Amino acid sequence: MADTEIEVLIVGGGPVGLTARALLDRWGVPSLLVERHRELSPFPRSRLVNVRSMEIFRALGLADTVRARAFGPEFGRVRFRETLGDSDFGSETLVGVHAPIPESPETGVVTSQDRLEPTLLAAAATPIRFGVELVGLEEDTDGVAVTLADRADGTRTRVRARYVLAADGANSTVRGLLGIGTTGPGAIGEVTTVVFDADLRHWCAQQPGGLYFTAFGSFAPLYPEGGWAWFGPAPAERDVDWSALVAHALGPGIDAEVEVARIQHWTMNAFVAERFRAGRIFLAGDAAHAVPILGGLGMNAGVGDVHNLCWKLAGVLRGWAEPSLLETYEPERLPAAHRTLRQAVANAGRVRHAQAARRAQRESGDVAAGEVELPWTERYFDQIGLVLGVGYESDAITPDGSPSPPDSDSAYLPRARPGSRMPHVWLAPGRSSLDAIGEWFTVLTADPAGWEKRISTGLPLRIERLPDGHADAFGIGADGALLVRPDGHVGARWPDAPDGPVPL
Template identity: 40%
Template sequence: MSTVLVVGGGTVGLSAAVFLSHHGVDVHLVECASGPQVHPRATGVGFRTMELFREVGLDGAVDAVAVDMAGSNLGKVTARTLAEADLPGRPPGPTRARLTADMTYTPVTLRGTCPQSRLDAVLLPAARDRGARVEYGVGLASFEQDADGVTAVLSDGRTVRADYLVAADGARSGVRAALGIGASGPGELGEPMTNTLFRADLTALLGGHSFATCTLTHPDATGMLVTVDGATEWCLHTAGDSAPRADLIRIALGVDDLELEIVSALPWRMRGLVADRFTAGRVFLVGDAAHAVPPLGAFGMNTGVADAHNLAWKLALVLRGEAAPALLDSYDAERRPVALVTLEQAVLRLADPALHWDRGPGGAAGRARVGALNAPVVHAGYRYASGAVIDPRPALPSTEDVALDLDGAPGSRVPHAWIADGVSTLDLVGSRFTVLTADDAWLDAADRAGVAAHAVDLPQIPARGALLVRPDGFVGWRAGDTPDRLAPALAALLGYASA
């Protein structure tokens, strides 16, 4: 019997398989497509997502397949055509090192964008190497759940039994529909689009620069060019859902005789929706099945990966009998509010992209006027308030500086600090409950309780106190001089009793 059945083999489904397997859970993933997606789709991997991959030893592999944007990076470009942007004539943009110099709140770096197709090529073997069974060309035909598990009928006629089902089957989730769970939000946003993946050598047009996106305003070929590999692979997003046209691409690029190859095309439309519930009995929604978020800000995929990470350790502990089933209630309580804020922030950016791209004082002032959060705050500054947090502090100290939000408060991601060469406080957590303290009494209490503990001196830890950090790196309890309360506090976080 498969312990957890994951439906959907996109980035979020594969991430769920990796995280669950990392925690020792038996995973069976089915994906109705014949193989991994070749289309890049999203390209922005956020720093919090990289922290999650670091936890399972994949940050180096993901960085290796990312586009090398270490040199001049122009970020967002706007021009009539790419040729008319005259990139070779522009002064150098900031280097990657300069753009990431102020990211002292995280132990990770990424050398550039990372298309989903490349990311999935890392996640698929990682899931299988950790023991997950991943099947392509097999979908979910139907399922039923009872008090003890889920019975699923697959598209090839097989019946499988699992303790839980994780639905990562996209924005048009069949699992969500079968559960009768509705979704709320603005719905469809903008006109239908076509995302065309093509190959063409644009080196001469780049002039040694890189960029994330180029907005093209030619009246006959309005759209957005997105970097895939920074040299010969690109995506062009254009209005309409008609067949892709090579002549349209040439007009957008401003090179009439350009040699190019159209690889694939993906019709799509922006949507803004959040499921009314993320759980129903033994079934959990993750990724686009739980929330469809417009792409500006690169929040959607990253939020989905964080869903999978949040859920994995909780399922693992419940399945091993180390936590009460009540712990699983915290998944919806924690992740749905994050999705609602993420959707709100993405929609605000649609109305005014400068809210996202402007990193100067003017950008901060503009965000303050409309209630927008700086992008790093959206990615990792959020705080949880659920039964898996003792005395949560949901209010954010800052809407601009994520470092101020990562202050050790219950419900926030544990502060990062280097404690040795290449070792972060995040690394000390090690996917388990962990006590961080500078006080010997707490180290002794942790030893008696069978909880991992590390002696660290952080300004965010109260004098003679400790942080009890959950397996996902979030602070579950910030305690003062009360080491005798460690055991009951841990029981409360595991869903057994109140603290």
């Protein structure tokens, strides 16, 4: 690999890096992915693929495979209990997961990260090198010289990349080498994950859930065919009997043999990088923003990062976009990251408060079913406004003068305002407006013949005819049009046909 020339080097083989690899492959951009570990992670880690990520995987042709390997929609619920064997004292559905919503052609799924990653790995044929880590990088006017080290034998090689996409986690080597700082609370807790087998059907089969919060840690079923994980505060003493610890956490009413398979200690971080870009090097996923796991926001935000970035890299590398397009990545994704961090930190605080309050009541003997005041509103886990309602403002968006809607994490009003995700409507049975989006710009209009004459562009472009009665959903008239970027966000809107040609 010495002195090998590549277009994009992806650092990190988690869901974000693997999604970037699949997206770049779709746009015909060769890449090399390097992952410091020798294989995909065996730990469950992220548990939720939300509805927006499923829309992205739908465009990659992966949604059906992801869904087939995930839990059924009845698991799209979180349950709060004193112990796993007790009845719920609180329960919430995950909006967009537990049942279909009219705002999307997709539903989110509950699945473990180690079940998702093989699907993403198989989505592209571009090379991956496991057991290899980045140890140095230096940018010049034409690219980035990168030094890689084989972790098995220490062999070092050099590659030259036009661009580097760093998705190498919360403790990002690339972010450290670039000297990019972070803002936010930082480390907010030390956590242990114990992966184990136990027959818990008697206590959970009638009330399935993707996650059970208890006073003694959280429990998650891992796969439809079996397996569990316990998440809890890391014990001060690491030399513990993990089977006994999990058995105690299950509660006195559960007599099940616990067989521990794996243990992982990790830090729950809460921060956003000060910058997402340094020249030809870009941060994405946890390297750019690490958020608490409560609410399933972190991995999905990273998928959104690379969905935003990869089409821009493709445009610059293929010559139909100016390098200045890459300058829009940070102003578009940085505000979304801060919004995600705020919600995830609030989620974590609510859950900790609920668990601590219930534990205190239990220890005082002053607890009765139905008498606990839940410390969250009924909108808890209703994050559809954050999932589908993120809007962008940058030089890659042409405003049309319409007012910016207020941010709402729990409410989503579909709108085709420039910068917003294009609303979903059914263009034909089984075919969403989102299915018209691909590795091209899309013009949606009820007057395709007229817009073929008006548009002058060097962009990859397709014109999609809107069926009768659909134009109103996008805020355009019979001869108006909507320009949608390859990432599904509205780039421009013309309520009515302008006079003269429209250069893009």
